[in-house]
Amino acid sequence: xxxxxxxxxxxxxxxxxxxxxxxxxxxxxxxxxxxxxxxxxxxxxxxxxxxxxxxxxxxxxxxxxxxxxxxxxxxxxxxxxxxxxxxxxxxxxxxxxxxxxxxxxxxxxxxxxxxxxxxxxxxxxxxxxxxxxxxxxxxxxxxxxxxxxxxxxxxxxxxxxxxxxxxxxxxxxxxxxxxxxxxxxxxxxxxxxxxxxxxxxxxxxxxxxxxxxxxxxxxxxxxxxxxxxxxxxxxxxxxxxxxx
Amino acid sequence: xxxxxxxxxxxxxxxxxxxxxxxxxxxxxxxxxxxxxxxxxxxxxxxxxxxxxxxxxxxxxxxxxxxxxxxxxxxxxxxxxxxxxxxxxxxxxxxxxxxxxxxxxxxxxxxxxxxxxxxxxxxxxxxxxxxxxxxxxxxxxxxxxxxxxxxxxxxxxxxxxxxxxxxxxxxxxxxxxxxxxxxxxxxxxxxxxxxxxxxxxxxxxxxxxxxxxxxxxxxxxxxxxxxxxxxxxxxxxxxxxxxxxxxxxxxxxxxxxxxxxxxxxxxxxxxxxxxxxxxxxxxxxxxxxx
Numbered sequence: 445x446x447x448x449x450x451x452x453x454x455x456x457x458x459x460x461x462x463x464x465x466x467x468x469x470x471x472x473x474x475x476x477x478x479x480x481x482x483x484x485x486x487x488x489x490x491x492x493x494x495x496x497x498x499x500x501x502x503x504x505x506x507x508x509x510x511x512x513x514x515x516x517x518x519x520x521x522x523x524x525x526x527x528x529x530x531x532x533x534x535x536x537x538x539x540x541x542x543x544x545x546x547x548x549x550x551x552x553x554x555x556x557x558x559x560x561x562x563x564x565x566x567x568x569x570x571x572x573x574x575x576x577x578x579x580x581x582x583x584x585x586x587x588x589x590x591x592x593x594x595x596x597x598x599x600x601x602x603x604x605x606x607x608x609x610x611x612x613x614x615x616x617x618x619x620x621x622x623x624x625x626x627x628x629x630x631x632x633x634x635x636x637x638x639x640x641x642x643x644x645x646x647x648x649x650x651x652x653x654x655x656x657x658x659x660x661x662x663x664x665x666x667x668x669x670x671x672x673x674x675x676x677x678x679x680x681x682x683x684x685x686x687x688x
Numbered sequence: 689x690x691x692x693x694x695x696x697x698x699x700x701x702x703x704x705x706x707x708x709x710x711x712x713x714x715x716x717x718x719x720x721x722x723x724x725x726x727x728x729x730x731x732x733x734x735x736x737x738x739x740x741x742x743x744x745x746x747x748x749x750x751x752x753x754x755x756x757x758x759x760x761x762x763x764x765x766x767x768x769x770x771x772x773x774x775x776x777x778x779x780x781x782x783x784x785x786x787x788x789x790x791x792x793x794x795x796x797x798x799x800x801x802x803x804x805x806x807x808x809x810x811x812x813x814x815x816x817x818x819x820x821x822x823x824x825x826x827x828x829x830x831x832x833x834x835x836x837x838x839x840x841x842x843x844x845x846x847x848x849x850x851x852x853x854x855x856x857x858x859x860x861x862x863x864x865x866x867x868x869x870x871x872x873x874x875x876x877x878x879x880x881x882x883x884x885x886x887x888x889x890x891x892x893x894x895x896x897x898x899x900x901x902x903x904x905x906x907x908x909x910x911x912x913x914x915x916x917x918x919x920x921x922x923x924x925x926x927x928x929x930x931x932x933x934x935x936x937x938x939x940x941x942x943x944x945x946x947x948x949x950x951x952x953x954x955x956x957x958x959x960x961x962x963x964x965x966x967x968x969x970x971x972x973x974x975x976x977x978x
Contacts, residue, residue: 545878546887
């Protein structure tokens with residue numbers, strides 16, 4: 445069983461060229477649960493995610509820490525929206541990328557098992573360009589799972605997919621990433637409601653993040669025919685419109 | 689195309705008479721050609737055959753109507769005659785040019801790659817080398833080549849260096865462009881996966897820049913025979929450039945045209961050869977994305 449820590453971000457600040465994207469931003473990620481971050485495009489969601497991933501320099505005053513006081517480095521997995529796979533590596537090697545880059549022994553058996561579980565066992569020797577968008581994102585998901593890290597950061601992982609593929613992948617992701625601390629950036633309120641234990645909205649210049657106080661009894665992935673879910677979707681849409 | 693086959697058969701026939709080593713090297717080259725490559729050249733020629741045919745007809749008509757003497761413009765038939773009569777001579781010199789081209793191209797590619805890598809990795813080298821690189825391209829190759837002959841003699845070294853000097857820049861320039869433009873997502877992934885700087889270079893940045901390197905190599909390949917021929921032109925005792933210069937001096941215009949035809953075939957052939965090799969080496973670049 446993975447021990448997934450909670451993460452707190454205190455006093456984060458990020459500039460983009462001349463203007464400040466956010467300043468004195470505090471945020472908390474619940475341990476072992478999925479938090480969905482909504483917001484208009486350009487508000488700084490992806491950059492905020494990259495800040496947590498250690499891809500952007502943090503200012504001295506800011507702290508990003510896990511509740512167990514250990515460093516985040518080496519405990520994160522990251523899944524970008526597009527261009528997640530390297531075009532020159534076949535599917536199997538793409539899934540093993542982390543181990544290749546760290547020059548570690550490659551867990552071939554585990555990788556094959558994971559790909560088979562995701563219905564990709566016939567693609568091992570293919571190149572990413574030979575796969576559909578949905579399959580490519582499934583491969584990226586397999587890679588995240590093979591990395592086996594307690595914290596997973598996903599940057600609009602399904603936004604480039606068609607509705608049905610997106611629906612299927614949401615379900616799969618929620619089931620496979622259970623008990624991990626997940627931050628999922630999205631612009632789709634329905635996706636957030638289906639997958640999130642918690643939903644947060646990022647808005648304003650400089651941006652602030654507020655948690656949405658909503659009550660849904662069942663656990664993600666939630667079924668779309670849940671009437672409460674649809675009610676919350678319209679409320680969430682209203683809230684997002686207000687904030688724009 | 690039949691002309692090309694005829695020429696080749698002629699050359700092989702001549703060689704069989706005595707020079708067995710030449711024969712073996714030709715067999716090797718023929719093997720390396722592979723059928724598909726020859727097919728590709730043939731297809732290209734057949735598809736475009738009517739344009740050269742038209743040009744040849746215009747060429748022949750021009751001579752007929754303007755009554756141009758041989759030494760100004762030889763007839764197509766005369767060129768063919770020269771090609772056949774001098775085939776052993778031409779093939780001997782072609783081999784010398786081939787060797788210079790191959791070595792110069794390899795060295796140019798290698799040097800270009802090294803320069804691009806070192807410029808990409810070390811900022812001070814970038815600042816130091818960039819003006820030098822630009823200056824090297826501003827200097828006319830016709831001024832450099834005699835100097836190289838002065839320093840390295842009439843042998844093959846000066847020709848290889850002339851070729852290298854001409855070719856390293858497109859390779860370095862394109863490769864460096866590619867190395868600078870690694871998609872941010874790839875680098876982010878590598879960072880989160882705790883990759884070291886060298887591993888990121890070796891496994892992410894260099895492979896991501898390979899298509900750019902390939903286009904640099906293609907440009908270099910197209911220019912390579914020219915580099916060797918300029919080198920020979922400036923001072924040498926063998927090679928197509930030397931032969932061309934001699935033919936010119938003796939007003940053997942027919943021979944000159946024959947040599948030009950050989951240079952044309954030779955250049956097109958190595959271009960397709962390298963192109964094919966690059967495609968084989970990078971199969972993913974040929975795939976269409978969904």
